[in-house]
Amino acid sequence: MAPQQGTLLSYRPDIKVLDATIRDGGLVNSFYFTDEFIKKLYQANVKAGVDYMEFGYKASKELFDVNKFGKWKFCDEESIRSIVGDNDSDMKISVMADVGRTDLEHDILDKKDSVIDLVRVATYINTIPAAIDMAEYCKAKGYETSINIMAISTASDKDIKQALELIGQSGVDMIYIVDSYGSMYPEQIRELSEMYTEVGEKYGKKIGIHAHNNQQMAFANTIEATARGVSMLDATMSGMGRGAGNCAMESLIGFLKNPKYKLDPVLKFVQDEMLKLKKEGLVWGYDIPYLITGILNVHPRSAIECIKQERTDYSEFFQELWDKEC
Amino acid sequence: MAPQQGTLLSYRPDIKVLDATIRDGGLVNSFYFTDEFIKKLYQANVKAGVDYMEFGYKASKELFDVNKFGKWKFCDEESIRSIVGDNDSDMKISVMADVGRTDLEHDILDKKDSVIDLVRVATYINTIPAAIDMAEYCKAKGYETSINIMAISTASDKDIKQALELIGQSGVDMIYIVDSYGSMYPEQIRELSEMYTEVGEKYGKKIGIHAHNNQQMAFANTIEATARGVSMLDATMSGMGRGAGNCAMESLIGFLKNPKYKLDPVLKFVQDEMLKLKKEGLVWGYDIPYLITGILNVHPRSAIECIKQERTDYSEFFQELWDKEC
Numbered sequence A, B: 001m002a003p004q005q006g007t008l009l010s011y012r013p014d015i016k017v018l019d020a021t022i023r024d025g026g027l028v029n030s031f032y033f034t035d036e037f038i039k040k041l042y043q044a045n046v047k048a049g050v051d052y053m054e055f056g057y058k059a060s061k062e063l064f065d066v067n068k069f070g071k072w073k074f075c076d077e078e079s080i081r082s083i084v085g086d087n088d089s090d091m092k093i094s095v096m097a098d099v100g101r102t103d104l105e106h107d108i109l110d111k112k113d114s115v116i117d118l119v120r121v122a123t124y125i126n127t128i129p130a131a132i133d134m135a136e137y138c139k140a141k142g143y144e145t146s147i148n149i150m151a152i153s154t155a156s157d158k159d160i161k162q163a164l165e166l167i168g169q170s171g172v173d174m175i176y177i178v179d180s181y182g183s184m185y186p187e188q189i190r191e192l193s194e195m196y197t198e199v200g201e202k203y204g205k206k207i208g209i210h211a212h213n214n215q216q217m218a219f220a221n222t223i224e225a226t227a228r229g230v231s232m233l234d235a236t237m238s239g240m241g242r243g244a245g246n247c248a249m250e251s252l253i254g255f256l257k258n259p260k261y262k263l264d265p266v267l268k269f270v271q272d273e274m275l276k277l278k279k280e281g282l283v284w285g286y287d288i289p290y291l292i293t294g295i296l297n298v299h300p301r302s303a304i305e306c307i308k309q310e311r312t313d314y315s316e317f318f319q320e321l322w323d324k325e326c
Helices: A021-029 A035-048 A077-084 A125-141 A157-168 A186-203 A218-227 A249-255 A264-279 A288-296 A301-308 A314-325 B021-029 B035-048 B077-084 B125-141 B157-168 B186-203 B218-227 B249-255 B264-279 B288-296 B301-308 B314-325
Strands: A016-019 A052-057 A092-098 A118-123 A144-149 A174-179 A206-211 A232-235 B016-019 B052-057 B092-098 B118-123 B144-149 B174-179 B206-211 B232-235
Touching: A016 A249, A021 A035, A021 A052, A035 A052, A035 A077, A035 A264, A052 A077, A118 A125, A118 A174, A125 A144, A125 A157, A144 A157, A144 A206, A157 A174, A157 A186, A174 A186, A174 A232, A186 A206, A186 A218, A186 B218, A206 A218, A218 A232, A218 A249, A218 B186, A218 B218, A232 A249, A249 A264, A249 B288, A264 B288, A264 B314, A288 A301, A288 A314, A288 B249, A288 B264, A301 A314, A314 B264, B016 B249, B021 B035, B021 B052, B035 B052, B035 B077, B035 B264, B052 B077, B118 B125, B118 B174, B125 B144, B125 B157, B144 B157, B144 B206, B157 B174, B157 B186, B174 B186, B174 B232, B186 B206, B186 B218, B206 B218, B218 B232, B218 B249, B232 B249, B249 B264, B288 B301, B288 B314, B301 B314
Parallel strands: A016 A052, A016 A232, A052 A092, A092 A118, A118 A144, A144 A174, A174 A206, A206 A232, B016 B052, B016 B232, B052 B092, B092 B118, B118 B144, B144 B174, B174 B206, B206 B232
Antiparallel strands: none
16 A cells, blocks of 8 residues: 655545544633534535544543533543434544543443444553554454554654554554644654655555644645645644644645535635634634744643733743753 | 755755845835834844845835835835944845836945845746846846746746746846745745756856745745755744735744854744734734635735625635636
């Protein structure tokens, strides 16, 4: 399975778009979306030709208080079914499971009893063996699976290669490049994409990318990866996601040349629903504190705090962060 | 003179950064900046290691009413000197002259009488011969010169090649790729950079890039061009510029590895001065109407109007624009 590359006028049928609006956007509003919003998002994604829609996390109710989060942090089967019924569409449904924060035995049903198609396991590089165990468990239950290695910008090439080799030898279907800190430049994404797709080719795995917009690179990095054979592309409506957010669905769909993708349903959803969230006071998207955490290659938590406090002393913030984290 | 390429850990001494905040930002506020702002910008650029600062246009006072624009649309010698004196710094001073809108004989002094170092001639592809005449005139007066071919995303490869050949054979020092509509993707910038640097190598010209941020690609396209041997890089503080604006200086300086470039003076200028402009009501930067004109590869004027009218019916706007311009 050679990774395919395309030009601007061609398109690659192997490319799949995954909408992560609820899952990554849920980190902005603690997963308190209305059912109406989720239903409209589902309909918009189906119309737009999106291939997978991620509904949220499968978080353990032992570890997280169900009264402190909206239901999409837990993604009970009945919650998803209340939106999609039996999902009588071509779009597949995905959830994310964090290593160490998921109660697999209790929360992952047999595939035959579930409307979920794909379980994506999120892990740091040092918990890859646990992630593989989780993914194999889900695979055995009948799901497509992926392993998403987060914060990849802080991992060494040696560790990445070893991780990819381990995952390559497992039953996992997809491996994701995740630039959690939004600190990577296209040149680095190019190199990572080549490392990942080499393993993908060797073991028959699809490679994906999940980019963050701290340096306004989420879209650029996503299409750079695409040009290097990466084929699972994450995006969110208006780029909604933690901190600086993600690759915007409207940018990605505007770029992709496959006529199955339609921009209009995305634009309508953005104008009708995403602007409302912004008006209600939810804050995400590029801002200078994120640029700074991106440049320093550190977690965006300090930038989120900086923006929450409405601090604009960027020079001071940079120095503080340097002292604290570098 | 082979164009140099670098890696993320090396740096290329041939790279020069040009601050175009007043010139492109002046399109947002009709060039009404305070002298205090300009002085602080000058000081910040000097401290940041910026190589050129563009003060504005040399627009003809026959064609434009001096009462309808701030003085940086005209850049009289005394206006610039009131800020920089004899410019006792390592930073060079630049102005822009539009083809057909500049009164060369009247407004371009002999270099020995001027504090200006570089005259950049802005042209569309169909007025290249006039642009070359203008640039040769300025060259003969003793200035460095560049020709900036605007709206390059609408020109054919054949026309671009012919234009480059003509400019190559002239005395002009630099040739700029200008993505006026912010519609280009890094893949296209890569190809253009290769076309331009080939001519640059053949004739001993430096190649530059001036990017717009309609698709949040200004920074990505700028560093993509850099990786392909382009060495004159335009940026503006907070990306200030017409419509979606430009490559942000804070992003670019944060990226460049040459220790002569300092981020702190840029951050301080942004927090102290650029935020003030935004608070006063000036509007620029990425927004969905710009994404739409970018995708459709048309002039951003309709998007500017759309945002001015506070329209958020993006789907409708897209259809209107398609009918009108495509």
